[in-house]
Amino acid sequence: MGILGSYRMRLIRKRLRIRAYGKGFQLRPAVDRTAQLQAQDILLFAVLRNDNLRLPHFLQYYRDLGVSHFLLVDNGSTDGSAEYLATQPDVSLWRTMGSYRKARCGVDWLNYIKGRYGHGHWCVTVDADELLVYPFCDTRPLRALTDWLESCSVRAFSAMLLDMYAKAPRDDASYVRGQNPIDTACWFDSGNYTVSHNPLYNNLWIQGGPRARTQFADKPEQAPALNKIPLVKWHRKYAYVSSTHMLLPRGLNLAYGAWDGDKASGVLLHAGLPGATTLADGADQSTAITDGSAGEAQPWCRWSEKYVNWRQLELLGLMSKGNWA
Amino acid sequence: MTFGVVMLVHTAFDRAEQAARHWSAFGCPIVVHVDRCVDRKTRDAFARAVSDLPNLSFSRRYRSEWGTWGIVAATQYAAEQMLARHPEVNHVFLASGACLPLRPVSELAAYLAARPETDFIESVTTADVPWTVGGLQEERFTLRFPFPWKRRRALFDRYVALQRRLGVKRKIPNGIVPHMGSQWWCLTRRTLSAILRDPSRARYDRYFRRVWVPDESYFQTLVRRHAIQLESRSLTLSKFDRRGRPHVFYDDHLPLLRRSECFVARKIWRHSDQLYAAFPIHRPTGQVAREPNPGQIDRALAKAVETQAPINPALHMRSRYLWHSDDTQMTAAPYSVFQGFSDLFENFEAWLTRATEARVHGHLFAPDRAHFTSGQTSSDGALSDSATLRDYNPHAFLQNLIWNTRGQHQCFQFGPADNQSINWQVAKDPNARISVITGAWAIPLFQSADDFGTLRKRAARFQKIESEHLKVLGSSWTKARIRIWTLADFVATPMEPLLTILNDIGSTSPRGLSEVPRMADLDGFGAFLQKLKNEGMHPYLVGDFPVEPMPLEEDDARRERPYLVG
Numbered sequence: 001m002g003i004l005g006s007y008r009m010r011l012i013r014k015r016l017r018i019r020a021y022g023k024g025f026q027l028r029p030a031v032d033r034t035a036q037l038q039a040q041d042i043l044l045f046a047v048l049r050n051d052n053l054r055l056p057h058f059l060q061y062y063r064d065l066g067v068s069h070f071l072l073v074d075n076g077s078t079d080g081s082a083e084y085l086a087t088q089p090d091v092s093l094w095r096t097m098g099s100y101r102k103a104r105c106g107v108d109w110l111n112y113i114k115g116r117y118g119h120g121h122w123c124v125t126v127d128a129d130e131l132l133v134y135p136f137c138d139t140r141p142l143r144a145l146t147d148w149l150e151s152c153s154v155r156a157f158s159a160m161l162l163d164m165y166a167k168a169p170r171d172d173a174s175y176v177r178g179q180n181p182i183d184t185a186c187w188f189d190s191g192n193y194t195v196s197h198n199p200l201y202n203n204l205w206i207q208g209g210p211r212a213r214t215q216f217a218d219k220p221e222q223a224p225a226l227n228k229i230p231l232v233k234w235h236r237k238y239a240y241v242s243s244t245h246m247l248l249p250r251g252l253n254l255a256y257g258a259w260d261g262d263k264a265s266g267v268l269l270h271a272g273l274p275g276a277t278t279l280a281d282g283a284d285q286s287t288a289i290t291d292g293s294a295g296e297a298q299p300w301c302r303w304s305e306k307y308v309n310w311r312q313l314e315l316l317g318l319m320s321k322g323n324w325a
Numbered sequence: 326m327t328f329g330v331v332m333l334v335h336t337a338f339d340r341a342e343q344a345a346r347h348w349s350a351f352g353c354p355i356v357v358h359v360d361r362c363v364d365r366k367t368r369d370a371f372a373r374a375v376s377d378l379p380n381l382s383f384s385r386r387y388r389s390e391w392g393t394w395g396i397v398a399a400t401q402y403a404a405e406q407m408l409a410r411h412p413e414v415n416h417v418f419l420a421s422g423a424c425l426p427l428r429p430v431s432e433l434a435a436y437l438a439a440r441p442e443t444d445f446i447e448s449v450t451t452a453d454v455p456w457t458v459g460g461l462q463e464e465r466f467t468l469r470f471p472f473p474w475k476r477r478r479a480l481f482d483r484y485v486a487l488q489r490r491l492g493v494k495r496k497i498p499n500g501i502v503p504h505m506g507s508q509w510w511c512l513t514r515r516t517l518s519a520i521l522r523d524p525s526r527a528r529y530d531r532y533f534r535r536v537w538v539p540d541e542s543y544f545q546t547l548v549r550r551h552a553i554q555l556e557s558r559s560l561t562l563s564k565f566d567r568r569g570r571p572h573v574f575y576d577d578h579l580p581l582l583r584r585s586e587c588f589v590a591r592k593i594w595r596h597s598d599q600l601y602a603a604f605p606i607h608r609p610t611g612q613v614a615r616e617p618n619p620g621q622i623d624r625a626l627a628k629a630v631e632t633q634a635p636i637n638p639a640l641h642m643r644s645r646y647l648w649h650s651d652d653t654q655m656t657a658a659p660y661s662v663f664q665g666f667s668d669l670f671e672n673f674e675a676w677l678t679r680a681t682e683a684r685v686h687g688h689l690f691a692p693d694r695a696h697f698t699s700g701q702t703s704s705d706g707a708l709s710d711s712a713t714l715r716d717y718n719p720h721a722f723l724q725n726l727i728w729n730t731r732g733q734h735q736c737f738q739f740g741p742a743d744n745q746s747i748n749w750q751v752a753k754d755p756n757a758r759i760s761v762i763t764g765a766w767a768i769p770l771f772q773s774a775d776d777f778g779t780l781r782k783r784a785a786r787f788q789k790i791e792s793e794h795l796k797v798l799g800s801s802w803t804k805a806r807i808r809i810w811t812l813a814d815f816v817a818t819p820m821e822p823l824l825t826i827l828n829d830i831g832s833t834s835p836r837g838l839s840e841v842p843r844m845a846d847l848d849g850f851g852a853f854l855q856k857l858k859n860e861g862m863h864p865y866l867v868g869d870f871p872v873e874p875m876p877l878e879e880d881d882a883r884r885e886r887p888y889l890v891g
Contacts, residue, residue, distance in 0.1 A: 139577035191706020191729035194721035213709045220717035303707040323566045
């Protein structure tokens with residue numbers, strides 16, 4: 001990519017920043033506790049919609065990893081999410097009735113908030129049904145990872161989205177608020193992913209898994225992208241391009257080993273619960289698994305793997321501890 | 326007689342204070358150097374926190390950026406201060422704020438007291454160390470490095486390149502041979518003062534000022550001039566990964582550190598509360614202390630590094646994609662591809678399964694679906710048999726199949742009717758063992774009841790596809806192990822090639838080879854080929870197949886098919 005190409009990327013990034021600024025006007029602060037932010041804090045950003053059922057576990061999971069503050073956008077929830085979040089001491093909440101789709105699946109809103117509060121922080125950007133697993137996450141807090149990444153002069157950490165499902169759909173229905181969704185949705189596909197390289201943004205493009213297998217078998221090119229970069233040492237000039245699949249400037253997308261060896265990477269356990277994802281905006285949360293709904297093929301098969309821990313995922317080649325020991 | 330500690334601190338002052346208290350509790354004098362970059366407020370707070378420690382003093386502050394002279398200057402000054410102020414000190418121990426004593430300080434003191442003349446400093450010649458940061462070895466000593474690597478990387482690299490191009494070489498001062506080693510040492514008063522009072526010190530300092538990472542070479546080199554008894558090892562456990570960054574220890578390293586019996590370890594992650602609580606260990610008096618044994622940690626960490634270095638193609642990682650290189654197209658384990666065998670032999674798959682321990686699939690790249698072994702509709706790793714999914718990225722399909730079933734040799738059938746888009750990648754794959762019977766596609770055509778015009782067209786198409794494939798297999802980029810027979814040659818002597826392919830797979834069944842596969846009935850096949858020729862389609866890939874059945878030898882005349890006894 002020559003000077004012109006790089007300049008074009010710069011313009012795209014500028015446009016995204018401006019767009020984020022514009023969409024920022026849709027956000028109304030509901031609970032603002034950003035005065036609590038400390039320079040060293042690890043922050044979490046997410047857009048929510050009727051996720052009340054899974055919020056308690058979600059917040060607790062990331063608190064345990066060492067996230068200090070949650071900066072959340074509530075896109076018109078009607079299930080009491082906002083009221084619940086207002087009672088949480090480490091949550092700042094914005095509300096908007098704007099269109100999720102027109103904000104490009106919430107990316108614009110989060111780009112705006114991150115530009116404002118995320119600068120200089122390590123920022124986790126996930127959905128409410130995604131749980132981050134990284135090397136040694138059972139013994140080392142997130143801060144250990146970010147300290148290490150920083151000592152390696154690495155700014156971004158990639159994680160593959162791993163669709164989790166239950167063995168039978170009724171296991172899903174029995175989810176109790178506060179419970180770990182992975183307790184029931186503990187199965188995943190271990191080895192049917194395809195990887196290709198996107199030369200424009202230099203990111204990897206991973207597809208496959210149960211959704212590709214059961215819902216996109218006849219149109220695999222449309223199967224959802226599973227490559228994500230959820231953890232970034234944010235700078236106000238950065239911008240996510242689409243979901244957390246890729247970023248600008250492009251150097252941030254090189255969160256994988258392109259020249260030698262692996263870079264450390266993680267996995268986002270993605271537990272879609274059919275009961276908890278009734279969305280008004282139609283196909284908005286295209287990421288939710290719709291197993292259990294009528295006519296869908298069951299994702300569970302005899303080759304499904306049962307989730308144990310991150311070491312298992314590493315042995316399967318779904319994540320890597322890279323140089324970290 | 327005791328030993329003194331020179332502490333270099335630039336961050337994590339709470340932990341530095343904790344370490345200082347461990348040293349001080351035993352009565353070790355401490356000289357602390359606080360990096361010039363640390364702001365006044367932080368420094369003052371630290372000074373207040375340790376103001377109750379009787380033997381602690383602060384030394385002149387230098388700006389100690391990684392890889393530059395500042396660290397050496399700071400060490401020199403602090404060491405001088407230590408020697409001048411504390412005449413009772415016999416050994417000086419260089420430590421950082423991220424160092425943590427693992428064993429009681431008294432044990433270290435006793436260890437040093439028992440070896441009053443010994444200097445503990447890792448000191449090896451450049452040829453013997455594998456450190457690679459920036460890829461500089463000898464050149465550390467022969468080029469000039471005025472720019473800091475961390476802050477001014479581009480300038481650093483360009484200046485190195487420029488010097489290389491101009492062929493600049495610094496002269497190493499007389500009387501020294503460059504040595505390198507861990508920055509963390511423990512030297513005797515005698516050796517240390519000899520280094521600091523060396524009449525040529527000004528000259529050496531001037532030289533090392535422009536050497537890269539002098540803190541790993543200044544004392545390590547000069548100690549060779551003065552030491553009486555030198556142990557080339559560091560008392561501080563400090564490990565580096567393959568990029569030359571120090572390994573950091575976390576709570577989960579606790580058992581490992583405990584077993585290491587090392588005196589001091591670094592770097593400890595500042596938030597490792599468990600480690601800071603557990604060390605230094607309390608050892609009941611009377612229990613025998615052992616020699617430091619960092620070997621175990623070495624092995625554990627080396628294992629972690631090995632699996633990554635430099636590239637282990639047998640491992641598939643989602644966080645690796647070498648898009649600039651062909652090597653990314655590698656599979657994880659050896660596998661076999663058979664072309665034409667299932668056409669020539671009846672139930673070839675079943676026979677191969679019985680004869681070997683391999684898993685034998687049908688035509689994985691068939692147009693209708695992936696024919697997994699024994700008719701499965703999916704395979705390990707939830708790999709689907711859907712042709713659309715497979716053809717979306719056929720090579721990833723193959724890579725996944727081989728990776729998911731690693732540990733068991735995989736075989737599959739291939740032919741001109743299958744998806745040919747993997748041909749190049751398989752041919753370039755050193756793990757592939759490809760066996761081809763050319764022209765065997767004619768046998769199913771011969772057995773087919775279809776109209777001859779259609780068969781003729783199909784034969785022409787298959788022949789074209791197969792000859793393209795053979796061109797790929799014969800190219801100079803091919804790395805696979807390839808065996809090719811024409812159908813005519815194979816039919817003439819089938820046993821030898823069959824044994825060859827079994828050997829290629831390696832894992833023959835423990836029961837041994839008790840049967841050979843049944844060959845298809847080829848009566849009239851020669852005439853069929855002749856008919857094709859008469860129609861203007863020359864099936865040359867079949868080889869020189871006789872029109873009449875081959876004249877068999879007398880004793881074989883009654884056996885129409887090859888058969889192995891025993």
